[in-house]
Amino acid sequence: MKKLKIAHQLFALIGVLMAAFAVATYFEIRTSEQAIYDERFDMLRTQVESGISVLNTFYEREKAGQMTHEAAQAEAFDVLKRVTFQPSGYLFGFDYNVVLLFHPSPANIGKDMSGQIDKTGAKFSQALVDRGKAGGGRTLYYWSKPGQPEDQLFLKGGYSKAFEPWKIVVGTGVYLDDLQQKVNATIWKALTASLIVFVCGIGAAAYFIRGISSPLKDVHTALQAVAEENVSLDIPHTGMNNEVGMMAKATQSLQEKIRERHAMSDREAAQQLALENERETNLRHQQDEASLQARVVSTIGQALEQIAHGDLTVRCADIGQKYAALRDNFNDALSHL
Structure with a gap:
């Protein structure tokens, strides 16, 4: 059985x-x-x-x-x-x-x-x-x-x-x-009465059995979809006030939990992407800062090298807005020599 x-x-x-x-x-x-x-x-x-x-x-x-x-x-x-x-x-x-x-x-x-x-x-x-x-x-x-x-x-x-x-x-x-x-x-x-009862019984049985097996099949199909993490499907027969309705509601509850897990995974993925973007931005800023600092050092170094050879007319070239005060102070100091 x-x-x-x-x-x-x-x-x-x-x-x-x-x-x-x-x-x-x-x-x-x-x-x-x-x-x-x-x-x-x-x-x-x-x-x-x-x-x-x-x-x-x-x-x-x-x-x-x-x-x-x-x-x-x-x-x-x-x-x-x-x-x-x-x-x-x-x-x-x-x-x-x-x-x-x-x-x-x-x-x-x-x-x-x-x-x-x-x-x-x-x-x-x-x-x-x-x-x-x-x-x-x-x-x-x-x-x-x-x-x-x-x-x-x-x-x-x-x-x-x-x-x-x-x-x-x-x-x-x-x-x-x-x-x-x-x-x-x-x-x-x-x-004759038995035949009528038999036919009516078979008809009623088919009707009621279909009323049970068809919703069960629908809920089973929905449950398979949920098991495959398909949360876009509407769960059928949740309004029934019997065991089939209870199964449908349980399947819907499971679908909601999977949907929440998907949402949480999406949020975590978005946060991870934001962190990676921020990390890349910071790294790029650090690289730009290092490059700028290297250019400043190189520019000032070249100016100092010319001064060391007795050229007091040399001036520090443009080293960027961030180090403009340093360039101005350097050039101002040279103008008083």
């Missing part, structure tokens, strides 16, 4: 968040799917329990001596076989040996249905009885649908529960393909 650029790290963070969101969406879809199926099976359970209530009503009349066992069952079965509910539900009943006792269609009444299999080979009638005897439960199986091709399979869900006094399992079933359509619609909604 230390070797990754900040932009890449931020994109990685966004990726992790998106993955977490995808996982959460997946579990939300699974929960919604389970809730949809639970709602349908709760409806089936309610219908079955209503059928058991009918059986119990006739059983109570049997216990009260109002009806014989056979008459009570016959009337109960007659009532239950006519019970229907939307969209195409009905009730059926087996004894514990999987013999069909009541059903809207009389074709299989009294037959042993333990060997009945669905379109995939599963013994669903036996499973309905077993789950009913176990206290009630769900059974899934595949069956053809009226008005549809026989080779086309549709998922069907059944719920069954036992009525112990008569050793009868009451059940009902309903096609679940409409639930799968609801689940698919839920999945598409979730995927």
Whole structure:
């Protein structure tokens, strides 16, 4: 991670968040799917329990001596076989040996249905009885649908529960393909929402990452220029009130220190140049003074040499304004000899 650029790290963070969101969406879809199926099976359970209530009503009349066992069952079965509910539900009943006792269609009444299999080979009638005897439960199986091709399979869900006094399992079933359509619609909604969130998230991430990485790049460029002692560049983003602004202000402070050092170096160079000029001027003055003094000595020496040879008419030549008084005094002294 230390070797990754900040932009890449931020994109990685966004990726992790998106993955977490995808996982959460997946579990939300699974929960919604389970809730949809639970709602349908709760409806089936309610219908079955209503059928058991009918059986119990006739059983109570049997216990009260109002009806014989056979008459009570016959009337109960007659009532239950006519019970229907939307969209195409009905009730059926087996004894514990999987013999069909009541059903809207009389074709299989009294037959042993333990060997009945669905379109995939599963013994669903036996499973309905077993789950009913176990206290009630769900059974899934595949069956053809009226008005549809026989080779086309549709998922069907059944719920069954036992009525112990008569050793009868009451059940009902309903096609679940409409639930799968609801689940698919839920999945598409979730995927669409996830896609929108993903696109918006990527767009927002790119915007905010650019808002971070671009100023950082600008400050880095300015810092490189300052490191090369280029103090003419304006430091960008010093007005930002975040970490980037703090870095920019620190870079600006460093630039000011370098600018002050440059100014100090310029002042020192100017002072050094002034000292050198003054030294050269003094040296030139000294040289001029020495040359003048040498000329004075030479001129007076020549005059003295002529006097030594007896020439009293000699006069000291011009030896400069600075030594004019000396020349005048020398010449005045000669005029009195």
